[in-house]
Amino acid sequence: MRIDLPRRLAAEGLGAAFLVATIVGSGIMAEGLACDPAVALLANTLATGAMLVVLITILGPVSGAHFNPAVSLIFALRGDLGARDAGLYVPTQIIGGIAGTWVAHLMFAHPLLEFALRERSGIGQWLSEGIATFGLVATILAGLRHDRKAVPWLVGLYITAAYWFTASTSFANPAVAIARSLTNSFSGIRPSDLTGFVVAELIGALAGLVLTGWLFRESAPTQNHEFETPS
Template identity: 65%
Template sequence: MAYDLKRRLVAEALGTAILVATVVGSGIMADRLSDDVAVSLLGNTIPTGAILVVLITILGPISGAHFNPVVTMVFGLRREIASQAAIAYIAAQIVGGIAGSFLAHSMFELPILEISTTVRTGQGQWLAEIVATFGLVLTILGGLRFRSDAIPWLVGLYITAAYWFTASTSFANPAVAIARALSNTFAGIRPTDVPAFIVAEVVGALLATAVAGWLLMQETSASPIHTNPIKAK
């Protein structure tokens, strides 16, 4: 990395804070402006996808723009980030996410600290989080393999889609799940439901890492056998 660990950690905390502030803030705004849940979800979806494109583009060159503990875990397993740095990344992401939730509350003049009462549990929700995180990690690894310049758009578009095709609205991020548990708003999740979400997210990330490791691996084919055209006649 061209940047020292301190700057990388600030980038991770700042990026995760802005991401969560966008998720929670747009959820509050959408809920206030519409009584239609579908319209509110759309108002929550578009800003989230858009901010991911911006954040990954401007902060990616500094820290890699993980903003997500399971993404950091994957790069740790791939030995693309040192263990101590990975732990520091995850801590920065969690702190940044909580700060983002508090910031959103402050902007909308809500109590800074809230505990969500929104129930998000059940096999369908857990499966949705496995699928959402699997797809996110596969998108990132596939993007790195084939179109690294397009990763901001790939991730932003994937999350935009996953908000709608997963039953959980695609948290796919333990730091975001923790932060959203501290917001009793449209984007919230009951704290007791967070551990199962995190387990599902880790499972999805590990499955994607295994699949991508096989699917994206280049085969080394044996040298072709050259037949002497004269002897072959």
């Protein structure tokens, strides 16, 4: 069934808002309760991975559950999402993410408007974001090809793992990065570091598209050229 654009945009904005509210809110909660930064990061990780499974499961049938401009770009390049729709998905995702940050601030009695001071810059951080987004796109496209019903779990589990094997803790999402620049809390990123993150994420997403396009390309059927003797 074709879902009309307003409902798809609502799903994208709502999903991005809940995703960022989970990232920021669980980060604030974890930082307040845990004395060990590793425990705080683990709590933040589990909450984010779990929320992704929920959001993709319930909103995927409506909008595709991108919640991520890099993912929308990839689907537009594949021809699965029209250029006009992609042009509306992206700002909706960004606005939804910012709203999620503000909701988390209101819930935890933080100032509504603030800017992050946490530095996240350098080659290691940018490489991490490129790899994180590359892996996310590859996971999504491979999952859609092999087992569509598994995609929510594949993405949730991938992000859960990527929190820990990347130096950047795997933002892998320009909308999330922008929203996290507006919270001076555990999950924040300085606004001045955003450009490097977003560029790395877009490059990683494009690399993921190219690789999966080659890796899962349909092979032409081979012909049997064995010599046959006449009967």
